[in-house]
Amino acid sequence: MRPLRLAVMLEQALEVGGGFQQPLNDLLWLRDWATQSGNEIVVYSPYPKTLEILKEFGIEGRLRKFGVLDHVFLFLKYCGPFDLVQIALKLRSPFERALIRDGIDVVHFTSTSKRHLLLYELPFIITIFDGCHRDALEFPEVRTFGEFERREILFRLASTKAAAVIVNAPELIDDLCRRYAMERDRAVCIPFSPSTYVSQSTPEAAADAAVLAKYRLEPSYLFYPAQFWPHKNHMTLLAALANLRERGITERLVLCGSDRGGRNKINAAIRTYGLSDQISIIGFVDSAELGALYRGASALVMPSYFGPTNLPPLEAWAVGTPVIYPEAFKTQAGDAAILFDYDDPRSLADAIVDLRTDGTRERLRTAGQLRLAQFAQETEAGRLQFARHLVRLKHRLALTTR
Structure with missing residues (x-):
């Protein structure tokens, strides 16, 4: 069986703080997992600065920015009926076509990325840090000018369509199951770890x-x-x-x-x-x-x-x-x-x-x-569970024709 080729998306800027540091922790673990299991990871980021940081850890990333057509696809996706056009014409976004050209089998989003909406053929794994647009909707950063509605679309589709959903707390699994009917056995709980720079x-x-x-x-x-x-x-x-x-x-x-x-x-x-x-x-x-x-x-x-x-x-x-x-x-x-x-x-x-x-x-x-x-023990247990998910996913994808 050929190696699983996993795309790892680092889409949070360094200035986000913890939203950057935690995906970096995840990436470092995935690098070790790929080496030990005989699989491959390909790292993408829209930020040249992130690629420079990755070099400090011996990782060569690839720059992948959001193109104009990707934005068009995303806008039409939010509109809803565009799904029918994509299904009928089998349209792929430029983002997905680029990943397929790179031989990617699965896409792993290390944050709650809107780019999962651009995937029609490739399976994906999503990370959901919190549900605070529901928990604390008083704040404008999660409510105003369509932000709440945008998050609802992202969370609903991500939690139900993803091959696996990575969360950092058991109560978040309960919230996603209750709010979006997520299948509980698709959730993997991996607690946060201290930033590599601090630890x-x-x-x-x-x-x-x-x-x-x-x-x-x-x-x-x-x-x-x-x-x-x-x-x-x-x-x-x-x-x-x-x-x-x-x-x-x-x-x-x-x-x-x-x-x-x-x-x-x-x-x-x-x-x-x-x-x-x-x-x-x-x-x-x-x-x-x-x-x-x-x-x-x-x-x-x-x-x-x-x-x-x-x-x-x-x-x-x-x-x-x-x-x-x-x-x-x-x-x-x-x-x-x-x-x-x-x-x-x-x-x-x-x-x-x-x-x-x-x-x-x-x-x-x-x-x-x-x-x-x-938490270190719980993180290790969560990562082992995630590795088992990846093994099962690799086996099932080997049965497909792509």
Whole structure:
């Protein structure tokens, strides 16, 4: 039986943060799987910068951008009746034709890609990180100007047509089965893993100090790495700092991440609260600097509304940094975080105060290491399940005529 040729799509830009780092983790595992199992992977990305990053890991990727005709196909696909035309004429999108020319058997999307809508012949595997357009539809980034409807089309077709659906939490499987009638046995749960850049970074005092000096930071700050979206809930964090200052407590905060339209409002709130001397916004940082920034922090504080899982807590646990996290995501955190109500600034302020009580930091470090080890075991089990899916898929495709 000839090797399975698996296309791996990396469609998230580096600036997305965790949405880039987790697919990179998946790719590195798939590379090892392909080597050990005698199969092949071909990596595609629309971003030249991503291809340069892949070279650091010894991976040669191929540039595959969205062409004009692909956009036309996608627009018509959203319109619905175009399906009938494609079926009658057996039309393939330029995207799919290019993959077939490359000898691809299966396409693996490492994010919830709209490009799966362009596949009529090739089977595909899809990754779904969350269902937050349903869970927190108050936020414009998942609701306005057709975004909610677009996501519904993507999620409904992806979860029912994909040969396998990769998720990061069991509760997400329940949601997809309930909302979109996904077949449960097609789901594979592979928990998030810390970014390779963080988990493999080594604590070197001089190097860490150089990173902090670059951004004019002193150790023992609160750290929140997140893009500036409304759902990231920076505003509640700022209100919590203002509440603490009213109690006579001054905490320094470091924010990093790319601006997704929320930065101006955050800047205005900082001025209104009079927090300018407590807060450093250092923008998007190099991935290699994240380990030092986590190690320099007294705690990761993450008030995001989107879950059920997130990458930063795993990265903080990986370097021994305590975590302050929403109680809504207790399933991920377990006992390895101080929990708070993400709708209540006072609750978050109290959680920050709790961090300073005797023995708390040490307890959280130990609990974080145990939690990370548990997720590592679950990730290994999920990847073995995924490998079995790929073996079955390879066998079935060998029976087809293509």
